[in-house]
Amino acid sequence: MTRPLTASDRQRLRTPAYLWRALVPLLVVIGLLVLFTWPRGQVSDGVHVVDTKGPIATARQQAGFPLLAPTGLSSDWRATSTEFVPAGPDSAATFRIGYVSPNGQYAEFLEGGDAPDAVAAQYGPLSVDGTATIAGAVWQQYQTANSRRLLRRTVGKVTVVVTGSAPQAELEQLAASLR
Missing domain, CATH: 1.20.5 (Single alpha-helices involved in coiled-coils or other helix-helix interfaces)
Known part of the structure; x- marks a missing residue:
């Protein structure tokens, strides 16, 4: 005791x-x-990556035209935004995905059912800069008012635009991935 x-x-x-x-x-x-x-998160560069599968599926169902989408891009391409605008009384549907390219620059593609000039007009005044053959398709090249490259292609009644601050080679890579 x-x-x-x-x-x-x-x-x-x-x-x-x-x-x-x-x-x-x-x-x-x-x-x-x-x-x-202690929480161990990945080192982040501030880029908020979004999943594009759901928005692409929704846009394909509601767009009213055959929707192209990027396929086969490496994981270095990070989708940061998607936007689907359904057709209205005076306009056709549009679909857009914004990316941070492997080079860390912005690139986007926009697809719309309006006339080619109406779709491209969203980027302001354009000056013609020739054509480029990308993955066997001819794209018109333009320079925007803020000195960005813009690639435009019309397939049937659908106009596809690829633009951004990314280098020309990356814009062409994004354009080549559209299927």
Whole structure:
């Protein structure tokens, strides 16, 4: 049986050495808990990536025209926005996906059922800059008022535009992926 501590025993146990002997194991346990439970997120460059599968499926059902979509792009292409605007009384449906390209620049494609000039007019005044053959298809090239490249192609009644601040090679890669 243990006896209660006397006043002199209690005083002897109140030294800094005994305090540290009691605190060190507690601090080690707390340190290990913090170490193993600290959240470890991926290093982010601030780009919010969105899933495009659902918006593409919705747009394909509601667009009223055969919708092209990027396929086969590497994971370095990160989709950051999608927008589907259904057809209205005075306009056809449009669908847009914005990307951060592998080079870290912006690229987007827009698809619409309006007249080619009406679709491209969303980007302001354009100056003609020749044509380019991309994946066997001829695309018209333009320069926008803010010195960006714009590629435009019309397939039946659908106009497809690829533009952005990305280099020409990446815009062509995005255009080549549309199927």
